Amino acid sequence: MSSTGVWVVGVVPDAEALALPERLFHLVRPGDRTKPPGFAEALAWWSxxxxxxxxxxxxxxxSKPVSLTPAARRLADLVEDANPPTEAVEAMRDAGTALMPDAEGPGLYLATARKANPVAALHYGLGAQRSAMLPGWFGDFLLSASEVRNALPRAEEALLFSPSERSAALTRITAWMTGMGDDTDFGAAALVDAPLRVLRHAAATGSGAAAFSRWY
Known part of the structure; x- marks a missing residue:
């Protein structure tokens, strides 16, 4: 059965961004922050x-597709294991997504890819050093307006490139989407440009911002 990786990045009202963690805190269970065996080693490897x-x-x-190396599988697993779908995480994703705009535009970006995770593609495209400058944790974040303003300079450093650096990043993103998935038409440029557009829009409008990834 096929699956689709989805990553949504959007502005949310500042007051809701501040209130949401406390509202959902009761759903957090003692083991929620425990990572799978080998996660720390995989993170150290990537970094x-x-x-x-x-x-x-x-x-x-x-005529055949490319072969995945153990490194590709290890990064894919690392991204999946970073934000396991606990009850609290899923509730936060549902509530945060519901606060975003209804349609794509300056304040909303939606990336979808069959059999591939857009967040993993972005991390592969940027590399470890640049992707570590992105807000949140492997594609998931919830920021108040003040946190957006604080995060924006590092996000700009991560996502703004020289022409040659940008070409290399887009090539790697496309390689991930065609090697790990089968999306030959995926918009690699939007995966780099749109998250920064959303964060800048949030900063300009005094909004918070959120991002969540899931599989369907």
Whole structure:
């Protein structure tokens, strides 16, 4: 059965961004913050040069798809394990998404990809150093208006490139979407540009911002 990875980034009212964690705190369970075995080691691998390993190998037969290396599978698992779908996390994702605009525009970005996680693609495209500058934790965040303003400079540092750096990042994102998934038409440029557009819009309007990823 096929699956679709979804990542939504949008503005939310500042008052709601401030109130939501306390409103849902009662759903947090003692084991919710426990990461799966091997998570710390995988995070250390990614942060200390793992992003420079080969993630895809060309096929012997050009008509066949590329082969995934252990590094590609390890990053995919790392991103999935970073924000496990606990009751509290799922409630936060539902409530936060409901506060976002109804349609894409300056304050909303929606990325979808069949069989691939857009957040993993973005991290692969940016590499460990740049992706660590993004707000939140592997694609999930909930920021008040003041937190948006504080996070924006580092997000700009992560997502603004020289022409050659941008080309390399987009090439890597496309490689992830075609190697891990099968989306040859995925908008790699939007995956880089749109989150920054949303954060800037939130800063300009005094709004909070949120981002959540899930599978359908």
């Amino acid at each position: 200390n040069g793992g992003d420079r390993e080969p993630f895809f190998e060309p096929p012997v037969d050009p």
